[in-house]
Amino acid sequence: MASMFLSSLDQSIISTAMPTIVGELEGVEHQGWLITIYILAVAVVMPLYGKAGDLWGRRYPFLIAIGLFTVASAGAGFAETFNQLVTWRGIQGLGGGGLMILSQAIVADIVPARERGKYMGPMGALFGVAAVAGPLLGGWFTDSHDWRWAFWINIPIGLVALAIAWFTLKLPTHRSGKRLDVLGAILMAVATSALILVATWESMVGKYDLADGRLVALIAGTVVAWVLFVVVELRATDPVLPLRLFRNSVFTVSTIIGLVIGMGMFAALGFLPTFLQMATGTGVTQSGLLMLPMMAGVMLTSIASGITITKTGKYKMFAIAGMGIATATLVWMTAITAEISMLQYSLMVFVLGAGLGLVMQTVVLAVQNAVDPHEIGTATSANNFFREIGAAVGTALFSSIFTSRLVDELQQVFAGTPAAGAGGEAAPASLTPQVVQTLPEPLRTGIVEAYAHALAPAFWYLVPLLAVGFVLAFFIREIALSDVAGMVARGEAVTPEEAEALLAARAAEAGLAGGAGDATEGVVVTDDGTREGGAADDGATPAGEADSSVTSARA
Template identity: 90%
Template sequence: MASMFLSSLDQSIIGTAMPTIVGELDGVEHQGWLITIYILAVAVVMPLYGKAGDLWGRRYPFLIAIGLFTVASAGAGFAETFNQLVTWRGIQGLGGGGLMILSQAIVADIVPARERGKYMGPMGALFGVAAVAGPLLGGWFTDSHDWRWAFWVNIPIGLVALAIAWFTLKLPTHRSGKRLDVLGAVLLAVATSALILVATWESMVGKYDLSDGRLVALIAGTVVAWVLFVVVELRAPEPVLPMRLFRNSVFTVSTIIGLVIGMGMFAALGFLPTFLQMATGTGVTQSGLLMLPMMAGVMLTSIASGITITKTGKYKIFAIAGMGIATATLVWMTTINAEISMLQYSLMVFVLGAGLGLVMQTVVLAVQNAVDPHEIGTATSANNFFREIGAAVGTALFSSIFTSRLVDELKQVFADVPAAGAGGEAAPASLTPQVVQTLPEPLRAGIVEAYAHALAPAFWYLVPLLAVGFVLAFFIREIALSDVAGMVARGEAVTPEEAEALLAERAQEQAAAADADAAGDDAREGDSADDGAEPATGQAESRTTSARA
């Protein structure tokens, strides 16, 4: 759970720090990449970690993920340019993907599906806590210390987690003669990266223009890469993402729901703190504190739904309710403006959190319960992969829409008030909340309105996506939850009843061995007594013979 918290925390910790970071490193026009690159890297490696865990065990992939994440956190903290920071964020994601997926797979290995709800609920709550604690910590570090501490804080936590996992995480490991699908992994990385580049094209180039040969080539390359990936996976003996999983309706429906959750949730979380700071004048730390209601909503519904699922065995209703609430809340969020009261904003994010808490871990549980026990890691990673793809594409599209609208608005503002930014510190690419608050009123008011006008309409693009997820939730086929843990089903462990029987049998064997040892000792003592008696008799006979002589 601690490892999942670390990975989830890093998706959101720069939300409140991002305006300061991009202002300091001159990256306003490409700010979405700080979030997108991390999510992209997480998504690409998830299927690899899942398959590696299924083939060789989860312990060593888990340790590698912790180490990679910790080293990259140090690198991100020392980054001197925006490009360096984006690179280290990508490497962080390569470790973070393993932390996130392997923690869920390990729970599935040791806890039966019927009991898993009370564990998955707190894990979902922890995910929500990280989503909110991230902006809070990021804001506190930025206000009180330096935004770089948002990355450095991972170093001691990562080292402690690595030590604990090394000495206490005892899981079965085994050598498999099966080879990892390297070609499939490469094609997956290429196809996913190309898809993200298409989604972020507007923020990189300025507009989508189908007469641009580069864009056409990129779209064509993306399609070809995905087609080749599917062909390779259909033929691979151990595919990274088995196409046969999509014949399972529970997996397919739950995975699509996860995808639209990712598109909606991360897009909202990534840019709400920025909006609060730039449009409402909220401080960095305060903008993080204003995410606490969302944490409360996620924790409340995740834990409550997990306990209820364990008691009743029913989970479909929670997915339906969660998607319905999340969709309605996004419609409500299209009304956000610079004059919004903090009470109304807090209520919005609380309700959004409550909806997400009901559905996030529920769909993962449904997938794990519906697939072959030997593919729990692969199926879990595939489900999470598409959620992260949704998050990456959703964040990229939302960032493109928001940033392009924002840049146009800011250019107009600076064109209307040219003298106010003559000093150069108020250039559009270098705006920070601190700079905005020191600007003359006409320019400051124009920038505030620009952020408000750019953000709220962008939420409308997410509403249809979540509405699709809401409809699909009705089609989840509810299967009775299994009473057998993953390792037991695979023959790598035993059930509690079998364990008791084995212990009783072992106790009987030990008792029998002890009796045999005791009997052997008695026999040896008897032999020793007989051996000692013979010399005495001989001596007596000798004395008798001598006397007769």
């Protein structure tokens, strides 16, 4: 929970601070990169963390991810230029990808799918809390202190999460004879990065022009990289992203739904606080507070659906309802104007959050329940990988559409107009909410209308994507939820009942029958082969590989 909060928080904490950050560091035209680079880095490393966890265990990759994320947060807080900040955001993502994927995989390891809704629901709710706490904290830091605290706040949280994981995360460590698919990992990183560069070309260069040799070479290189990646993965002994997973219809449909959720939802959410600040004159902190209804929507539906799934074992209907609600809400959001009432805006984001809460954790649960227990980490990371790819591409494309429209609008507003603010000259590249409020009329009104005219129509580009996801949700094949935790299914753990029976049998063999049941409840087999007492309420008692007799006894 602590690590999921960290990773989720940093996808949203700069949204309210971003207008001020890019204004101070003169990066308005490239502001989308602050979100895109983080999501891109998260996506690239997700399959690596998932595969490493399946091969060697999840404890140490998890600790490495927390440490990397915390160090990068410090670096981002001390960044002096826009390029430095983008670089540190990328390094943050390299740690954040592990935090997000390993959190979900660890829950799948110790909790049976039949009971997992109770755990995945609160984790989905936590994502909603982070989505709102992020903008709130970012706005408060920017208003009352310094936007750099949006990154420094991660340091104490990261240290606490590291301590929690170090002392309490008792998971078996494996010694796998398999080697990591290094070539596949490299090609995946190259192909993913190239795809994002194509998506952000307009914001970096100015326009898509097929007469530009650089753009043609980049598109060709992207296609070649993806083709080579597929060829390598088909031939690899143990691929980083096994393509055979796509033979599983549940995995394929759920992954495509995750992809369109990423492309539509994250792109839309990332720019709403900016719109509120620049177009409606809402303060930085207030724009964060106006995301509270979305948190309420996510928490309400994710927890309620998780409890219901646990009771009924049915999950398909929640994916259908969530995608339907999200699609309809996005159509509604195309009506946003600078004159929108805060009541209407709050209702919009509440309904959007409700849709997200119904579907996001549900598709992850469906994937984990449909694959081999030995590939839970790989399948979970693959599903999240495509969602993050969707988020990166969607944010990049949406940013390009929104920014290009905004720049055109602002150029018309500033054309032939001496823009003198309280601090001197103002220009489109260095606009902050504070500067906009000090500008004289009609310049200020022109800027406000420019932001409104640029954002609302851009939502129409996302509607078809969500509609595809809604249709696909009807094709999810509902499989009965498993009653066995991932570690138990793989022979890495035993249930408390199995541990009790095994040790009672040993006691009987040694002539110590009687009272063994009480003495062995919740027995944990540690990595060094010793046993420790402790109640186990998650359905799985770690066995480790140091004591093979436990696994052989189960067999």
